[in-house]
Amino acid sequence: MTVGQLETIVSEAIDLKYYWNAIILTGGEPTLHPQLFELLEVLKKYKNFNPGCQFRLETNGAGGPTQAVLKKIPDWIAVCNSEKKEGKDDYAFLTYQVAPVDMPADRSADFSKGCFVLSECYGLCATMFGYYPCSPCMNVARVFGSDIGIQKLSKVTEKALRGQMKILCQYCGFFKRGLEERVLAEKVSRSWKKAFEEYGKQKPVLSLYPAIENSPGRAEISSREDPRR
Ligand code: SF4
Structure with missing residues (x-):
């Protein structure tokens, strides 16, 4: 930023x-x-x-x-x-890169609801690409190339944030059931593998905040397409 x-x-x-x-x-x-x-x-x-x-x-x-x-x-x-800290070698990670959309149990969930992170960890995330509901959302957007940052604080509404979550939470491992699983080695599901491959070929370009109003790519979130669908 x-x-x-x-x-x-x-x-x-x-x-x-x-x-x-x-x-x-x-x-x-x-x-x-x-x-x-x-x-x-x-x-x-x-x-x-x-x-x-x-x-x-x-x-x-x-x-x-x-x-x-x-x-x-x-x-x-x-x-x-x-x-x-010394002796803290048992540090394990949640499976953030195992997308709920790749799991049969979570595939049809209402992703616009988001998850516990919204209330328990962080709130609104202000980034160089606009506002997002949380920082994991921003990470998904960067890797998957979802150029849907909200470009004005006055436009940060519940409806707008739920529109972002509907698109982004389907790839965020924090959403899915069985979140208690912890891993020491990287665990990556199909959607993330594909996104990383595409990222490696061409890094997505997101609009920088604050974007010029009505410029291309600044349409309402609800009308934007999920890049992976
Ligand atoms: S992006 Fe992840 S952490 Fe953020 S609300 Fe969605 S599921 Fe939760």
Whole structure:
């Protein structure tokens, strides 16, 4: 995300009087952003508008450059460091890349409902490609080439978010039943394999936020086609 993009997000939020409870900077690895401290200056404008908002930066804490940046993070931002601890070799992952649409039990589900992540983990995700219901949604959109980011905060409605989820959640492993399965090695289902193959041939291009209104590709989500169907 650029400094200009964050300035637009902050201005929209202030204009619309959005009093968010928390803003979380996540990645990738946010400490490696070359303009992180300029971004924090922009966020300070939102903090001044909404002093009750909590700010958090998520990091893996790995490497000299990250460690150097972490020492300079201002104290109004809480640092959540997932740095791997000694003896913690049993770290296992949920099967995010096993798509519910590839599983007979979940194939016909109502994907517009989303999953527990919306209420228990993260909320609205502001990205360089617009707004998405959550960060896993954004990851699906990038790999599958779904150019459906919402390009204005004022257009973030329940209907619009459910339209995104209807398309994206069918590929997100967090949606499916049996989520308790944990894996140490990568597990990838048919749809993701195909998407990765296509990604390898040609990386999808998504519209950058904020897109010019009425430009090609900015039609209503409900009329856009799922690229994999
Ligand atoms: S994209 Fe994944 S994490 Fe986000 S709401 Fe859908 S199923 Fe849940």
